[in-house]
Amino acid sequence: MEEEVARKKISVIGAGNVGATAAFLIAQKQLGDVVMIDIVDGVPQGKALDMAQMGPIELFDAAVDGDLDYTATAGSDLVIITSGSPRKPGMTREDLLQINANIVGSVTENVVKNSPDCILMMLTNPLDIMTYHAWKVSGFPSHRVVGQAGVLDSARFRYFISLELGVSVEDIQALVLGGHGDTMVPLPRYTTVNGIPIPQLIPEDRIEAMAQRTRDGGAENRQPP
Ligand SMILES: NC(=O)C1=CN([C@@H]2O[C@H](COP(=O)(O)OP(=O)(O)OC[C@H]3O[C@@H](n4cnc5c(N)ncnc54)[C@H](O)[C@@H]3O)[C@@H](O)[C@H]2O)C=CC1
Numbered sequence: 001m002e003e004e005v006a007r008k009k010i011s012v013i014g015a016g017n018v019g020a021t022a023a024f025l026i027a028q029k030q031l032g033d034v035v036m037i038d039i040v041d042g043v044p045q046g047k048a049l050d051m052a053q054m055g056p057i058e059l060f061d062a063a064v065d066g067d068l069d070y071t072a073t074a075g076s077d078l079v080i081i082t083s084g085s086p087r088k089p090g091m092t093r094e095d096l097l098q099i100n101a102n103i104v105g106s107v108t109e110n111v112v113k114n115s116p117d118c119i120l121m122m123l124t125n126p127l128d129i130m131t132y133h134a135w136k137v138s139g140f141p142s143h144r145v146v147g148q149a150g151v152l153d154s155a156r157f158r159y160f161i162s163l164e165l166g167v168s169v170e171d172i173q174a175l176v177l178g179g180h181g182d183t184m185v186p187l188p189r190y191t192t193v194n195g196i197p198i199p200q201l202i203p204e205d206r207i208e209a210m211a212q213r214t215r216d217g218g219a220e221n222r223q224p225p
């Protein structure tokens, strides 16, 4: 007899650019049923409805709901926190510290009340500090609180290398360590194209230019309209 496996429940706090994109990709890949929470009435509900109505086109059955009330997130397996202010031109990620610490603190308390066994994934900037803050506020063991940044930073580095060499991103493995900020450390000798370290393929000054563009990634991607 086939065993029925329930989909995971994944809540996304903040239904802005990052939260809504994450919610849609989760639903489209059927990683779980999704609940989006925001403070602006109509935004999480409306965006969730739009996404759910893409199910018949993209062929997914994952549920997508939006709400203002954290009880809708109850029993989540994973909660992704994106709520907060994004960087304005000229701001560093650290400039966001005070504004977002207040938001992340109260959001984390609400999340923990409703999903005491979840894994918390932090995206709000400044990422490393907000992850630490959420860990402290949650009281969770450290293996249940993670920050998302290394994947994005490594993806940016891979993308720039693919442009430089005219090869597919699929052939590139890259590793970017350190914080999600100006101190991030792309590792060229551990970055390979089909197994060949990039210092054997790209001049040093070009690698450094791509490493710097990766560090500046968040700012470059958020130019004023
Ligand atoms: N870690 C990473 O890789 C990345 C992190 N970020 C960070 O993610 C955060 C969100 O960025 P965007 O989505 O572009 O901003 P956004 O302004 O589009 O969305 C933020 C959302 O949070 C909501 N919000 C504000 N206070 C809230 C609260 N107390 N409870 C629930 N929702 C609340 C806002 O209403 C808004 O809809 C920023 O801090 C940004 O710097 C952005 C890109 C990558």
Ligand SMILES: CC(=O)C(=O)O
Binding pocket: 087, 093, 125, 152, 180, 217, 218, 219, 221
């Ligand atoms: C905003 C930000 O942290 C980024 O795009 O990397």
